[in-house]
């Protein structure tokens with residue numbers, strides 16, 4: 001295996017640094033819409049979060065996503081983001097409790 005540069009990004013909620021491929025990108029586009037994991041070439045202010053429900057829920061509830069994209073998150077978008085996280089991401093708190 002030859003060494004190669006792995007881009008590292010920081011989760012806006014828990015501040016954990018991880019390889020970019022292990023995080024999910026959220027972008028605020030030019031119209032102010034919020035996109036989850038858009039194609040790489042979508043322009044806009046992007047932030048990264050872990051693939052964990054709690055980072056997305058806390059990111060919304062504690063305003064960390066809003067601060068990171070320097071814009072408030074409309075309540076309809078906030079609800080959609082939380083719904084997406086609950087449908088798409090693992091709930092580590094629940095998994096830990098089951099062990």
Ligand SMILES: [Zn+2]
Nearest residue numbers: 011014050055
């Ligand atoms: Zn995180």
